[in-house]
Each structure stands twice: as structure tokens, then as C-alpha cells.
Amino acid sequence: QITLKESGPTLVKPSQTLTLTCTFSGFSLSTSGVGVGWIRQPPGKALEWLALIYWDDDKRYSPSLKSRVTITKDTSKNQVVLTMTNMDPVDTATYYCAYYATGFDYWGQGTLVTVSS
Amino acid sequence: DIQMTQSPSSLSASVGDRVTITCRASQSISSYLNWYQQKPGKAPKVLIYAASSLQSGVPSRFSGSGSGTDFTLTISSLQPEDFATYFCQHSYSIPYTFGQGTKLDIK
Numbered sequence: 001q002i003t004l005k006e007s008g009p010t011l012v013k014p015s016q017t018l019t020l021t022c023t024f025s026g027f028s029l030s031t032s033g034v035g036v037g038w039i040r041q042p043p044g045k046a047l048e049w050l051a052l053i054y055w056d057d058d059k060r061y062s063p064s065l066k067s068r069v070t071i072t073k074d075t076s077k078n079q080v081v082l083t084m085t086n087m088d089p090v091d092t093a094t095y096y097c098a099y100y101a102t103g104f105d106y107w108g109q110g111t112l113v114t115v116s117s
Numbered sequence: 118d119i120q121m122t123q124s125p126s127s128l129s130a131s132v133g134d135r136v137t138i139t140c141r142a143s144q145s146i147s148s149y150l151n152w153y154q155q156k157p158g159k160a161p162k163v164l165i166y167a168a169s170s171l172q173s174g175v176p177s178r179f180s181g182s183g184s185g186t187d188f189t190l191t192i193s194s195l196q197p198e199d200f201a202t203y204f205c206q207h208s209y210s211i212p213y214t215f216g217q218g219t220k221l222d223i224k
Contacts, residue, residue: 037213047153047161047204047215062212063118096160102167103151103208107160 002026004036004097004108011114012087018113022080022097029055029075035100036080038071040093041110048093052100053080089115119143121205123216129224134195138219140188140205149209152181152190155218156201164203165190195221 008020022036029036037052051071052060059071070083080097094112098104120143130136140150148168153161163172165181168188178193192199200223205216 039215046217047206049206049213049215052213060211064212098160102170103163103206104153104161105163105166105172107162110160 002099002106004099004106006095006097006108006111008095008111008113010112011116013117014088014115016087018082018084018087018091020082020084020095020097020111020113022082022108024078024080024097024099027099029053029073029078029080031055033101036073037098037100037104038080038082038095039098039104040091040095042090042093045093050084050095051082087115091115118212119146119207119209119214121207121214121216123203123205123219125219126217127220127222129222130195131224132195132197136192136195136221138190138203138221140183140190140216142186142188142207142209145185146207146209148184149207150181150183150188151206151208152179153204153206154199154201155204161204 004024035054038050041047053071068085073080092115094110096110097108099106122141124139150168152165155161164175164179169181180191202218202220204218
């Protein structure tokens with residue numbers, strides 16, 4: 001059974017750096033073809049893909065956020081970490097991590113991050 | 118970036134109705150198209166991958182079709198648990214953009 005869970009701060013101040021951790025089970029991120037991605041959703045709005053890391057450490061980023069976002073993995077801990085710099089109130093959203101194979105096949109429950117002073 | 122445009126943005130229907138949602142890509146994406154269902158306060162759930170393949174465990178009343186730029190999600194006979202928001206998403210090239218969503222509610 002594949003499960004994922006996001007963890008990190010629920011409130012960050014403008015200009016701060018956000019660090020979110022995705023802890024997963026039921027698969028290995030060293031398995032060929034597998035990836036873990038991050039997607040966010042501002043309240044009442046659509047989904048926005050942020051980043052994706054593959055089993056071979058290939059990393060892909062949304063061009064609009066590439067300068068602010070970093071994705072890394074720790075295969076031994078079954079974790080993927082997303083960092084986003086220079087947070088702004090418009091970055092307030094629920095952040096999801098998801099297992100990627102044929103699509104985003106399994107999702108975490110999401111974590112709401114509010115950016116406010 | 119490839120833009121994904123869904124229509125309609127909202128839809129009212131009744132239990133038992135046949136419903137079709139459309140997703141159009143701004144350029145050809147072959148069959149690299151996925152459909153998701155999201156209920157309030159919950160994470161999205163994949164229904165269809167590669168345009169027409171039904172994800173394991175998803176009821177057969179859901180089906181997908183299309184290739185190139187035009188895609189459809191069809192629910193053959195709406196059930197009460199199907200009232201939700203539906204998103205399309207392409208995985209053809211970076212960035213993997215989502216459509217703006219179609220909210221399906223009870224008439």
C-alpha cells in the first residue's frame with residue numbers, strides 16, 4: 001500500500017524559506033520509472049505543479065518557480081524535501097506530494113501553508 | 118508552456134445522467150493526459166491515465182478518450198459519490214500543467 005504524508009510549518013512569514021518533507025511508504029524511490037512530485041493548490045483555486053524528482057535523481061521544475069524551488073530526495077529515509085525561498089502571501093496554498101508513475105497516482109493528504117506576517 | 122482548458126467550468130446534473138467534460142491542450146500532447154477527481158477538503162485521485170486507461174479500482178462508468186489536443190472524460194451514469202471537481206493534467210513536457218477544473222454538482 002502506497003502512502004505519502006507531508007510535514008512542515010503551517011505558517012511562514014513573507015521572505016522566509018519554506019521547507020516541506022514528504023515521507024512515503026509502499027515503494028522505493030530507487031525503482032526505475034518512479035518519481036515524487038509536489039503540487040500546490042491555493043484556496044478555492046486550481047492545482048499547480050511545482051517540481052518532480054525521479055528515481056535516478058533527475059529533477060524537473062516549473063519554469064515560473066525554478067529560481068525559488070529545490071527538490072531533493074533521501075532514498076534511505078523514504079523522504080523527498082521541497083524548499084521554496086522568498087515566500088509571499090500569494091504562495092498560501094495546500095501543498096501536496098504525490099507518487100508519479102503513469103500520472104500522479106497516489107497523493108498525500110496535503111498540508112496548508114499560510115504566508116503572513 | 119502548454120495550456121489546458123477545460124469546459125465547462127461548472128456543470129449541474131442529476132443522478133443517472135451521462136456527463137462529458139472536455140479538456141483541450143494548446144498544442145498536441147499525444148495521449149499524455151490524465152484525469153483526476155477531487156472532493157472538498159481531500160487530495161485529488163487519479164481516474165484515467167494516458168488519456169483512456171482506467172486506473173485500478175476506479176468504477177467502469179468513468180471513461181476517457183482523445184489524443185492530440187482534444188480529450189473527454191465521460192461518466193456514463195452519475196452516482197451520488199461522483200459530485201466533485203474534475204481536473205485534467207498533461208505529462209507531455211515540462212511544466213506538467215493542470216486544467217482549471219470542472220465542478221460537477223447536483224441539479
